[in-house]
Amino acid sequence: MTAVLRAREVTKVYGGTHALKGVDFDVAAGRVTALFGENGAGKSTLMKILAGIERPTTGQVELDGEVTQPRSARDAADHGISIIHQELSLCPNLSVQDNLFLAREIRGRTGAVDRAAQRAATTAVMRRLEEPIDPDRLVADLRLGQQQIVEIARALLQNARVLIMDEPTSALTAPEVAVLFRLIRELTAAGVAVVYISHHLDEALEIADDVVVLRDGALVATAKARDVELSWIVSHMVGRDPDALFPDREPEIGEPVLALDGLVVADPQNPHRLAVDQLSLTLHEGEILGIYGLMGSGRTELLEAVAGRITPVAGTIELGGEPLGTTGIRDRIARGIALVPEDRQRDGLVQTMSVGQNISLAGLARFVRGLFVNRDTERAAVSKIISDVTVKTSGAAAAIGSLSGGNQQKVVIGKALLTQPRVLLLDEPSRGVDVGAKADIFALVAAQARRGLSVIFTTSEAEEALHIPDRLLVLARGRLVGEFRRGQITREDLMSLSDGGTAVPTEARERAR
Incomplete structure (x- = not known):
């Protein structure tokens, strides 16, 4: 088994928080490595370091045995490392083809963008994904599952040697997942190394060759996928049996x-x-x-x-x-009547607001006295909601983007509950x-x-x-x-x-x- 990408004793510290604690992680060519862990376990942080989005506090990354550290996502892509993010990073006001070729446009001999070539490439990759999406359709007009398909298509077009998939199927239907799994097997057969992260444990175990579990920023278990069951994964992740969940x-x-x-x-x-x-x-x-x-x-x-x-x-x-x-x-x-929407990033949260501001937003009318908002009453109500729904945060003033996906979801639920x-x-x-x-x-x-x-x-x-x-x-x-x-x-x-x-x-x- 050849390790094409390695993390060696990687540590990442944010302020007083140790997101990663001396993690060793190998990605093998032609194999799918499933990475498991709770929200906040360090999975996304580790992947961002491998993909050049973050830099480790200590430790190093090796590509083909050579010490390297991508300076950016573009630099990582140039080295053959591509990532599909958990939260979609598409531009909703642009077309599908413009999103696929953003900052990497196909240009003709005159230097102008060759839109016909881009449209043809978009059509081809969508056919490969068995999703007949019009290349000129705005991403904003697509349902969430189709947007996730576009995100996957963008990564496929980069012809990566290492493909990191962070929750690639969270909005996909069962037939769409089956198509993706077929493509993953085609990629690994061609020697591509795949890192697969999913909270659908049985799904990830089905596609995986190797299994790695993180907990509280540390690597706690590794195994061959064929040798483990769901109960083994859950017990290492959270210390509980699946039936107790x-x-x-x-x-x-x-x-x-x-x-x-x-x-x-x-x-x-x-x-x-x-x-x-x-x-x-x-x-x-x-x-x-x-x-x-x-x-x-x-x-x-x-x-x-x-x-x-x-x-x-x-x-x-x-x-x-x-x-x-x-x-x-x-x-x-x-x-x-209060709704917690399916797409928390687009419909449930305001990314520029703090945790507390997001929680109080829908119920703000409760705290208005005359022409002003009673901030003391608002802060007390927000604090109680944070406690009731067990949001793990440094405080109400923390940026919403600093929270894990699970804690962001708790904020959206808390916002709904605050409306009583x-x-x-x-x-x-x-x-x-x-x-x-x-x-x-x-x-x-x-x-x-x-x-x-x-x-x-x-x-x-x-x-x-x-x-x-x-x-x-x-x-x-x-x-x-x-x-x-x-x-x-x-x-x-x-x-x-x-x-x-x-x-x-x-x-x-x-x-x-």
Whole structure:
């Protein structure tokens, strides 16, 4: 096994925080190295050092046995090291092809950008990814999963010798993941070294050849992927068995709080297609209602319609027996409906604001006295939320970008809770967070439900769908195809139902009620 890239005794210190502690890390040519660890374990910091985005405090990086330290991401790319970032780094106001060739344009003999060549290359790489995206389409108009495909395509076009993938599948559908895995195997067969980071542990283990685990900035375990199981990975990451990650819950379900009747929602990107088709449901006080569906099932559009972000084409939404009509987000928040969006970076956080400012943003009206904001009351409320949702931060004044993905997600949830909602809508709340943060988030949700909060959360992860909700709805192509109490459906039946859209027999649905 040939190590093409090595980190030797790498340490990284930020102020008083040791993000990495003397880490040795090898990346072998023609193999996939899966890097596991909780948020804050040091995975992204290590990858940024390898990719030239950060420099180590001590230690060194070796490429082909030679000591080197890329001075920038461009320098690393010139050395054959490319990275796909966890948080998308695309320019939404530019087209797909402009994003793929930004700062590395194809130029003709006159020096002008050869847009025809760029368009042809974009079409070819998208065909390779089995995603027919128009090269001239604005990135802002793409759904999140398609944007992630564009990020992957950009890395593929660089013909890297070492390809670092940091959460490349967090917004991809199962078929898209299968295509990516096929490409990864093609790349490794050609001698490319791949580093694969994912919070989908079973997925990463499936594609990996080698396994490395970080915890608290230190390397704690290495193994061949064929020799380990998920329980081994989780125990080294967080010291807990996977079965202990889902909270035990004896729900106390109250009266109906939210009722949807015959809801019809058009696809915002294609008004001729229905994202939600004649959907009816009832949510009760203190209930955790799960909605399972693959990409395109309508799960996001459903929550956005309830939150007032999308106006339904038909149907009614009632809160506490009163119709909500066509009111928008501000009115829905005032009435007690709060949404935690799927894309926390674009829709949930303001990157230029601090942790505390992000938390208080949606509930700021609570602290206004006359023409001024009562800062003492605001600070006290923010401090309590930080404590309640267990955000790991140096304080409310810390930059939101200094937090790990899991802690950023907790900030978005805290912002929603500060509005004192009756109904909390969570769209893929565990996307891009590790198993420990995921356990924290669902323990928080269960605690809030015990206090009477009504919760709807969407997920595309079968384990979450099977273990978390008191009641589970399955969506396929905008339609409700199944309804179950916890323990009434298997993983295999869940996957089959959501993929094929086959309706559950009426008697089964009646039993589920």
